[in-house]
Amino acid sequence: MIVKKNTSSLKNIFEAVGVGILCCDSTGKVLEANAAARQLLAFEPKRLASARDFFAESIPLDEEIFTDENAYLDQLVASRIPHTFYPFQFMYHRQSITYLVSATKTLQSGERRSIITFYDVSKLYEHKSAQELFVRSFAHELKQPLSLMKACIYYLQRSSEKKSVEKYSNQLNDQINLITQMIQDIVDATRFSLNAFSLDKKNIVVVPLLRKSIDNFKAMYPSRMIIMHVDKKIDETILVVSADEARLLQVFNNLLSNAEKYSEVQHQINVVISKEADSVKIDCIDQGIGIPEELQEKIFEPYVRTRNARKKGKGLGLGLSLVKNIITRHGGQITVKSNQPTGSIFSILLPLSR
């Protein structure tokens, strides 16, 4: 009775467990498959004849051990005891699914059996691929300013002409700032992606904070004209938002610094503040190189830069994705459209505190 009860309980567990399990005989014929295996492998009950059907359509990711499909079980089960683990990639409905496959050899009533388990690790693999891509692009982008710095140093060691020395010393300084910014962006982007940062929200009057950001900016770029316009019909003091001051400053600094980087020094930057329904609207308007329409939505994704921005050779393409992240975490929105005749208008909407 107890044995029967245990068997039924084990069958329930076998059926309910989230890991796909196949029990095959020594030829690979599937004897049993639990619900997760049936779902993961998308096996029709009729097709559940052999695990070979699955392996024949899969691509082992790490090793070429499965070049001979017919011998797969021998290789998978017999050669490694007690477990083998392989990541497999499988195309299903044009989507690539990656499984971690493990096989175990057992003896049941004197017959060789194999238990194959499948665990869907697609998400993990996507993450791994994204990480690899990120490391490659970071290394690549870091080498750009380093190349420039090497050239500047070479030049400075040989030139005594005051004007050139000043120019390339400034260039060297710019490149160091650029690398510092890249590193900070990466730290921030990682924190954001892990949700490992908290917002210290307080009620903040927007106009003075923006004025502070603009003043800091003017101190760094004294020859740049930057003008703030506040809609005269509204009382500045009612434009209060619940926000993390440091993060909001980061947003303003980032937009201003983009406007500065991608426009000529003689071009004025305008910041316009207005009230729109229950939100405050901040427009940052430049006359720079602009963003092609087809990229205006994508520009907020990490690592996306326009061809022209790349020519200027500045940054990793993380700044605007951070800005969007911060604004979204504050319940706001950010969009960009083209300015006429050239440049961009970045518009932020932030909900007013009640």
Add this chain to the structure above:
Amino acid sequence: MASIALFDDNEVYLEILQQILQTEGHDVSVHSSTSLDSPGVLKQADIFLIDVWFGTEKAGLSLVKKLKQQISDSKKIILMSSDSDVDKYASEVTADGYIQKPFDIPKLLSMLTL
């Protein structure tokens, strides 16, 4: 001294490389796109120094392939890139040399001797 055509999408980098190479006595033209809209460059330049990546594309490699059909074998094509696979790219397009960024300028200068 050589006549050098520099192709890179970073304009600041182009400017300083041009200045350095000119100081060394080379005649230098700079190009921040891969279009060959100034045919004079093809005739004049002895050495083409080409970055592999333009934007997100390896457009520098297509440029080398195009150049190979239009210039004489006596002219040199050197690839440069921050990518560690620059050696593979160079052999793929049968460039005459390659240099990985960031490089020391004397190393580049030694490659530019005809």
